[in-house]
Amino acid sequence: MSERKKLDRRDFMRGAAAVAFTGATWAAVGEKTETKYWQLDPAKCTQCGRCTTHCVLTPSAVKCLNQFDICGYCDLCFGYLQPGSRNLDTGAENQLCPTAAIERKYIEAPYYEYKIHEDKCIGCAKCVKACLVFGNGSFYLQIRQDICINCNECSIAKSCPSDCFSEVPESNPYMFLTGDTHLAHPPA
Amino acid sequence: MRYVSALIALVAATAVQGARAIELKFAPPDFETEYAMPYLFTPAPAGSNTWWESLILFAALSLTTYMVFKARSRRGLFAISVFSLLFFGFYRKGCICPVGSTQNVMAAVFLPDVGVSWVVVSFFVMPLLFSLFFGRVFCASVCPLGAIQELVAIAPIRINPALERVLGLGKYMYLGLATLGVATGAGFLICRWDPFVGLYRMGHSYNMLIAGALMLLVGVFIARPYCRFLCPYGVLLGWMSRFSKFHLEIPPSPCVECRLCEDSCPYNAIDMPTPRHLVEDPAVGKKRTRLLVFLAPVFILLGAVGGYLFHEPLSHIHPTVSLSERIAKEDRGIIKGEVYLESDTFRKESKTAATLHAEALAVTEKFKTGSALFGAFLALIISIKLIELSVVKKRTIFEPHKETCFSCGRCYPYCPVEEGA
Ligand code: SF4
Ligand code: SF4
Ligand code: SF4
Ligand code: SF4
Numbered sequence: 001m002s003e004r005k006k007l008d009r010r011d012f013m014r015g016a017a018a019v020a021f022t023g024a025t026w027a028a029v030g031e032k033t034e035t036k037y038w039q040l041d042p043a044k045c046t047q048c049g050r051c052t053t054h055c056v057l058t059p060s061a062v063k064c065l066n067q068f069d070i071c072g073y074c075d076l077c078f079g080y081l082q083p084g085s086r087n088l089d090t091g092a093e094n095q096l097c098p099t100a101a102i103e104r105k106y107i108e109a110p111y112y113e114y115k116i117h118e119d120k121c122i123g124c125a126k127c128v129k130a131c132l133v134f135g136n137g138s139f140y141l142q143i144r145q146d147i148c149i150n151c152n153e154c155s156i157a158k159s160c161p162s163d164c165f166s167e168v169p170e171s172n173p174y175m176f177l178t179g180d181t182h183l184a185h186p187p188a
Numbered sequence: 189m190r191y192v193s194a195l196i197a198l199v200a201a202t203a204v205q206g207a208r209a210i211e212l213k214f215a216p217p218d219f220e221t222e223y224a225m226p227y228l229f230t231p232a233p234a235g236s237n238t239w240w241e242s243l244i245l246f247a248a249l250s251l252t253t254y255m256v257f258k259a260r261s262r263r264g265l266f267a268i269s270v271f272s273l274l275f276f277g278f279y280r281k282g283c284i285c286p287v288g289s290t291q292n293v294m295a296a297v298f299l300p301d302v303g304v305s306w307v308v309v310s311f312f313v314m315p316l317l318f319s320l321f322f323g324r325v326f327c328a329s330v331c332p333l334g335a336i337q338e339l340v341a342i343a344p345i346r347i348n349p350a351l352e353r354v355l356g357l358g359k360y361m362y363l364g365l366a367t368l369g370v371a372t373g374a375g376f377l378i379c380r381w382d383p384f385v386g387l388y389r390m391g392h393s394y395n396m397l398i399a400g401a402l403m404l405l406v407g408v409f410i411a412r413p414y415c416r417f418l419c420p421y422g423v424l425l426g427w428m429s430r431f432s433k434f435h436l437e438i439p440p441s442p443c444v445e446c447r448l449c450e451d452s453c454p455y456n457a458i459d460m461p462t463p464r465h466l467v468e469d470p471a472v473g474k475k476r477t478r479l480l481v482f483l484a485p486v487f488i489l490l491g492a493v494g495g496y497l498f499h500e501p502l503s504h505i506h507p508t509v510s511l512s513e514r515i516a517k518e519d520r521g522i523i524k525g526e527v528y529l530e531s532d533t534f535r536k537e538s539k540t541a542a543t544l545h546a547e548a549l550a551v552t553e554k555f556k557t558g559s560a561l562f563g564a565f566l567a568l569i570i571s572i573k574l575i576e577l578s579v580v581k582k583r584t585i586f587e588p589h590k591e592t593c594f595s596c597g598r599c600y601p602y603c604p605v606e607e608g609a
């Protein structure tokens with residue numbers, strides 16, 4: 001009988017412990033539940049190149065994007081052309097991008113559109129650096145959220161020397177250079 | 189006209205952001221032809237860590253529980269291990285796993301503006317709750333870190349139980365260190381030093397890949413080295429499992445003490461019947477235990493002091509502190525020549541060395557309390573372990589130790605007692 005009672009009490013304690021533990025965890029964090037995603041701040045990025053090598057994914061989840069509304073559409077795009085190229089054409093030997101991820105398209109004299117093919121881009125930031133030094137700085141890196149697996153602690157975040165990475169809310173998972181995001185989403 | 193408005197927007201935006209001023213070296217064009225600027229391709233998050241993954245975790249835990257208790261099938265557990273290795277390991281790239289989720293939860297508890305998704309909370313809570321009722325079924329075949337080690341443990345040898353105990357303290361140390369790391373903002377050490385994630389992701393730093401390979405190599409002979417000596421989440425699981433209502437039992441019906449399972453557990457998790465020579469005069473035992481209990485507070489205090497004395501070296505797990513040290517050394521000419529990206533970048537920024545050192549000092553300050561608590565925690569654990577050792581419980585059968593048994597089922601086939609026999 002007393003054995004029985006002891007068991008009952010133990011069971012009760014165990015149940016209470018389970019409820020208390022779950023409850024306490026929930027009380028501690030419940031209000032803060034929000035899904036966060038990693039993103040890098042292009043304003044801080046120093047184009048060190050680690051985004052290519054330090055993402056757990058190969059190729060990296062970090063891609064370059066061109067913010068068209070600040071792009072100069074220049075004929076002589078430094079982000080596109082290898083310095084010292086003889087001809088301003090689309091020959092592979094003239095391209096700065098190691099994977100030829102940037103497409104150059106004639107729009108109207110003297111403007112060209114530079115579109116980045118994200119499937120080819122490895123996030124090396126070479127074009128970003130050049131565009132920043134000689135051009136408008138419309139190329140910059142972002143984590144592509146549909147590729148990123150949202151690691152517990154982003155491995156680039158830990159190794160980025162400029163401390164660019166932070167967690168952003170699901171509702172606003174990109175950081176644009178200008179804060180002017182009207183071109184970020186097609187109108188619904 | 190278009191670019192004027194773009195410029196205005198830009199100026200406004202930069203003012204708000206206050207970061208890098210964007211000077212447009214070339215005016216954005218005013219197109220004459222019909223040209224629509226393309227939209228930026230900014231797809232929504234793919235939804236990693238979604239609810240269905242919680243569901244799969246729950247299903248895997250339930251299935252394991254079934255294999256451990258009802259089917260009593262080592263094969264079944266093995267099969268689930270393979271699934272976990274493929275799904276939680278290779279498919280989900282080992283991230284986020286319940287082991288690492290501990291830090292997310294701690295971060296949400298300790299740090300004011302850090303949140304955590306409920307999926308991650310469920311990853312943290314579920315295995316612990318299962319442990320409270322059924323023992324460490326999570327370790328048996330669901331944990332991606334455990335699964336890979338379980339699968340490579342081909343020729344396990346048993347190590348000396350005393351050595352096992354000493355090395356086993358490593359996991360408490362790791363748990364303490366990980367907590368310290370989260371609380372001081374040094375980062376998620378469990379993830380930083382995860383030995384197997386590099387394999388799952390086919391990438392990662394060289395050092396970690398080598399550490400993982402080594403650990404697996406050792407793991408062929410010394411089964412589950414990470415689980416036994418390092419896993420910080422294993423500490424919590426063990427605590428829960430200690431009080432588990434149901435726990436795996438080696439014989440399905442009363443043990444006949446044939447000793448056949450004696451050497452079956454590669455994890456030293458089987459408690460043997462108390463040997464004769466250990467049965468002692470209860471008065472002597474009680475006296476020793478009382479002394480240990482009495483000394484525990486002194487010991488804990490010593491631990492705190494010891495931890496405090498170590499706060500300086502411990503603070504180097506924080507990147508700010510290690511960078512500050514590096515910069516100081518470079519400035520004093522102790523290190524020269526090598527390129528080091530972190531300090532290189534630092535020197536390109538406008539921050540002065542003095543600011544950095546001040547920041548590092550503030551971090552080190554935080555480590556004072558943290559390290560003292562860390563030391564006290566370790567001393568507390570060691571005291572408890574000693575007291576446990578001192579209390580000799582009379583045991584007459586072979587049974588798994590609830591705290592350290594991984595519920596792996598390796599001992600099942602050794603027991604000749606058939607159900608109902
Ligand atoms: S690691 Fe940081 S600084 Fe380097 S390229 Fe990536 S975001 Fe830029
Ligand atoms: S240069 Fe590098 S960052 Fe730029 S598009 Fe090519 S791969 Fe991407
Ligand atoms: S969170 Fe992980 S997958 Fe995403 S960019 Fe960072 S390291 Fe890559
Ligand atoms: S001890 Fe840790 S690593 Fe090993 S199976 Fe359990 S939770 Fe996983």
Ligand code: SF4
Nearest residue numbers: 453593594596597599
């Ligand atoms: S199930 Fe058996 S073999 Fe496996 S850890 Fe527990 S006691 Fe050891």
